[in-house]
Amino acid sequence: MNRILFITSNSEISKKFSEIFSSKSLFDYTTSSDKTMILDMVNVFPPDIIITDAISKDVDYKEILRKIKIINDNIIIILYSKDEIQRELAKYANAIITPSMSDSLINSIIQMNLKTKNSLEKLSNTNRDLAESLYRLNTLYNTSSQFAGTLDKEKLLNYMIEGMDKALSFSLTILLSFCSENEPVLILNSLYEISDELMSAIKLRTILNYKSLFDGKELPYELDEKNLKIVKLVKHPANRFTFNLFQFDNMFTPINLGDDFFGCVEIFKDVSFSTEDATCFQTIARQVTLPLKSAILYQELIETNKKLEKLERMKSEFISIVSHELRTPLTSIKNSLDILSGGRCGEITENAAKFFDMAKRNVQGLSRIINDLLDLSKIEAGKMTFNFKTTNIKPVIEYVKSSLSGVAKSANLNLVVNIDENLPDITADSQRLEQVLTNLVSNAIKFTPSGKNIYINAALTNSENIKQNEVFAEDISKLSGDYILVSVKDEGIGIDSKDLLRAFDKFAQIENSLSRKVGGTGLGLPIAKQLLEAHKGTIWCESELDKGSTFYFAVPIIKTPEFAAL
Amino acid sequence: MKKILIVDDEQDIVESLKFVLESADYCCYCAYNGEDGLKAAKELVPDLIILDVMMPKINGYKISRLLKYDNKYKNIPILMITARSQAEDKLIGEETGADEYITKPFDLEEVVKIVDKYLK
Numbered sequence: 001m002n003r004i005l006f007i008t009s010n011s012e013i014s015k016k017f018s019e020i021f022s023s024k025s026l027f028d029y030t031t032s033s034d035k036t037m038i039l040d041m042v043n044v045f046p047p048d049i050i051i052t053d054a055i056s057k058d059v060d061y062k063e064i065l066r067k068i069k070i071i072n073d074n075i076i077i078i079l080y081s082k083d084e085i086q087r088e089l090a091k092y093a094n095a096i097i098t099p100s101m102s103d104s105l106i107n108s109i110i111q112m113n114l115k116t117k118n119s120l121e122k123l124s125n126t127n128r129d130l131a132e133s134l135y136r137l138n139t140l141y142n143t144s145s146q147f148a149g150t151l152d153k154e155k156l157l158n159y160m161i162e163g164m165d166k167a168l169s170f171s172l173t174i175l176l177s178f179c180s181e182n183e184p185v186l187i188l189n190s191l192y193e194i195s196d197e198l199m200s201a202i203k204l205r206t207i208l209n210y211k212s213l214f215d216g217k218e219l220p221y222e223l224d225e226k227n228l229k230i231v232k233l234v235k236h237p238a239n240r241f242t243f244n245l246f247q248f249d250n251m252f253t254p255i256n257l258g259d260d261f262f263g264c265v266e267i268f269k270d271v272s273f274s275t276e277d278a279t280c281f282q283t284i285a286r287q288v289t290l291p292l293k294s295a296i297l298y299q300e301l302i303e304t305n306k307k308l309e310k311l312e313r314m315k316s317e318f319i320s321i322v323s324h325e326l327r328t329p330l331t332s333i334k335n336s337l338d339i340l341s342g343g344r345c346g347e348i349t350e351n352a353a354k355f356f357d358m359a360k361r362n363v364q365g366l367s368r369i370i371n372d373l374l375d376l377s378k379i380e381a382g383k384m385t386f387n388f389k390t391t392n393i394k395p396v397i398e399y400v401k402s403s404l405s406g407v408a409k410s411a412n413l414n415l416v417v418n419i420d421e422n423l424p425d426i427t428a429d430s431q432r433l434e435q436v437l438t439n440l441v442s443n444a445i446k447f448t449p450s451g452k453n454i455y456i457n458a459a460l461t462n463s464e465n466i467k468q469n470e471v472f473a474e475d476i477s478k479l480s481g482d483y484i485l486v487s488v489k490d491e492g493i494g495i496d497s498k499d500l501l502r503a504f505d506k507f508a509q510i511e512n513s514l515s516r517k518v519g520g521t522g523l524g525l526p527i528a529k530q531l532l533e534a535h536k537g538t539i540w541c542e543s544e545l546d547k548g549s550t551f552y553f554a555v556p557i558i559k560t561p562e563f564a565a566l
Numbered sequence: 567m568k569k570i571l572i573v574d575d576e577q578d579i580v581e582s583l584k585f586v587l588e589s590a591d592y593c594c595y596c597a598y599n600g601e602d603g604l605k606a607a608k609e610l611v612p613d614l615i616i617l618d619v620m621m622p623k624i625n626g627y628k629i630s631r632l633l634k635y636d637n638k639y640k641n642i643p644i645l646m647i648t649a650r651s652q653a654e655d656k657l658i659g660e661e662t663g664a665d666e667y668i669t670k671p672f673d674l675e676e677v678v679k680i681v682d683k684y685l686k
Binding site for chain 1: 620
């Protein structure tokens, strides 16, 4: 029902209009000419339309109309006059009607104006809603960018409360969280001071809320009043909540991501929440879950890392201590054996010499294992020092050949060396390359039946010309540019292709040497792999069971200054 | 007869070194910790010292440094025995002044050869 306020002192005109309106029964109307009363009416119970003849000696209509427009710009003002209207008055009028107009014309003018007003009002309501939504969206956006910017659990929860305050301007929030070391914390954000009675009511309410979420099922975290820590933030501590919480409208939601439960939040406001408020509340509470999960995972990651670092340190120390502790008794054993077998304490029989040999061989093997372990732990800890220099592969190969030819000869094996002429220099630690090659050739000697050949080749090659290898495709694909390629080919027992990768894996090798299931090649290959990686090269192997194996390693041709820059 | 001082907290190792060096006609004196070793070195002024690195109280590097900075003893050759442990690696960076390094487990004949090189 539209309201109409009719202002006139002329009872005849008022009668005329009351007839027009009452026939439609659409309008209320009031007749009055008292200025204060008019303004009060407009203020308290704003009409849709004001019709006035604007004639009265006692009243300044200009002033009244101006004030009405200030109070409510949406009210339609229609002037009714048979004379020419004063200009000052006309500017406040939306329409002018005259007594000469028929009743139906007057009616349709009023109807038209009413329609216009209704549309305008709708538009302005929509505008207001839009502005409100925009503000909310903006708040949500700000809150979510704040969420994205931190991995701190407490900060995330603070941002959530801040966001809710901006979007919903609550009176009180109760946040129960289990984030910090899973201890329950109750965070209260309140407009006013909370009395002790209210506090205990809140505690009880929260515990009940929490338990009701799981409805008899097992609670993710234990919770009772005693172990509940309370954090209270009061905006206006001078004032105090003196009323029952039930007088407030409230919303409640758990904060969880799937089965991960972080807590729950309840908010109170002195006026009712709308559906949009509820959506907004849910959205913020949902938005915080993923960052919370990341924050918790991040925290766990940091702690795990710390533990790992500590373990790594302990492992290094352990290896260092063990190798030292093993070396000393080993030295004494070796010394005693040397003295005894040297015949310094009496004649050695042929049988005794055989067993002295056996003991000495095993002492040597043991000391090699200790050296390997130490090397590996040094490389891992980044403590292995390299003496990189411009050098050539030729003397390295020749040295290894001469130092192992005796062993090869006694096993009735032939070392065939083929080094291409004029190989370019490389940047390398020749002692380390000797270590790698010695290991490869000793292995070849160990696994090749007597009477066969072992071929050592060295050539210049480009990464594009290196033959692809299924098992080591990943390592080989990392090579690019020119390399010195060294290969050690034997005619031995070969390695099963499924064991090839394991041969270079330190853990597999440690396992092997401990269990002695397979005749393990020791830690030599894993060490060789690490040493070559330090040279920006790589090592790999081709093998066929019962036919033999070929081990390759590639060292890049890089000048020393460029190498230092890598 | 040339005097050799052997300083090591491992009695077994001292024993075996003493045995082979005495068979090679050297006169051996032994100390079983760094403190005694340093004292013996100053009293005896031996012709050569064999020093273990890791020892309680005063380690081999410290003894070597103290002797090498003293004009009275700086010409005594020092053979350092190391076990290549990481704790030792940390010490290696220090200036020790040792003349030779032997790594455990070492070859006794090798030690005799080195000693011969300095004393014969």
